[in-house]
Amino acid sequence: MADAKIDPEKSFESGSSRHEAGPRCECSPECCGWSSAEGREERYIQESGHWVDRRVETRAGSVPVVRTKLSRLDILGKVKARIGIGRMNYKVEPGLYAVGNARPDSPVFVSANYKLSFDTLRCGLSGLDAWILVLDTKGINVWCAAGKGTFGTDELVERIEKSGLDRVVSHRTLILPQLGAPGVAAHEVTRRTRFKVVYGPVRASDIRRYLAAGMEATPEMRRVRFNIKDRFVLTAIELTNPFKYLVVATAVFWVFTLLGLPLLSWKAWYPYLGAILIGGFIVPVLLPWIPGRPFAWKGWLLGVAWAVFVNFKQGLLPLAAESWEQAVARLLILPAISAFLAMGFTGSSTYTSLSGVLKEMRYAVPAILGSASAGVVFLLIGLLQGF
């Protein structure tokens, strides 16, 4: 989420989201999504002219030479993956690829086979001659795959052997994305393959500067970034699922309304849309400026403000005898929705730990469930009195 990632997906590893994913990930949807690809047949994005330029013969066979600019199809695929369409199956075939006029002494970069990670890396290598060794991470970005161990020591060792890398290059150095480090023990790879592992910068866009500095990363290149723009991008996937539920719920209430039970009205509906936007969008974007450290707390705080505002606007505050149930229901339900979604952004954030999120959830989950359940009770009481 992971950004993470980060924009986990923008990182060389990529993608951060922890998560990706973040995420920083998956973990959060940013990171890895909800569904599992297990048991499915392996399908890879086909090698085609929009991302492969030509093939080059090496001592270990023919290797695709990839382009270093994204085509329109690549960008379309990126947008689709960002909003969750086909992202669990957006992967390239593991193995060796070439960039520019790669020679035996060109550097070797290691990547994941999530196409977004791979695309980010090849763009970062624009103008350079290099090799890319793609590991089989089951279509998951570097950061999250490293956490799961698929971007790991064993896979790297195996992929080095399978690709015949030692026959293709004349040196013995691999440059790994720094965010792959949770899965790879550098000293163990060296012991087993005699390839030396060095960790490059977090972001692919720093690779050229990193190489120019003699493979030295500045402290800034080693840090995961999580600025407002990174967070903004990550909210797209955070909102996908709640919006799906909102559409379903709206459809159900609409059917009731058609059947003569007037449950759906704009006045009753937009408070929920607002609560979702607060938890899934406003809180992530404004994250550092909302007081308090737990994510759920931040969501709850803004959710309460929203509920109070809506109640005032619709004349439910100050409380009146005939409608107090509805006002109370909103004060209980809306903040719970915002808090729950904000808590979910922990997976896309780049700085939460398992221990930290477990601690947060120990308090937040019972509070959210209790508040929402009580709110639904009040809502029903209010409805029943309306008939």
Place this chain on the structure above:
Amino acid sequence: MREYRHLRNVTTLAYDAEKCTGCGMCSEVCPQAVFFIEDRKAHIRDRDLCMECGACARNCPSAAISVRPGVGCAWAILLSEFKGRTAPSCG
């Protein structure tokens, strides 16, 4: 650069300076700059920055660092509860 911190005093990060050889790998792999090297030893700058990714422990050749690695992700934790998985992870 802004430094983000989640909750205080929660990390499982443990470091044994006795075993440290000062190779610097931990400070190289940490995305949160938790470690720095001084006088040929690693030092912890701020434990609360740790996100328990586990990169330092995995890449420490002298096993001087330990941490319970995991994802700081509420959805993953909820999902692992439902599915009865042992450890929360992505996907």
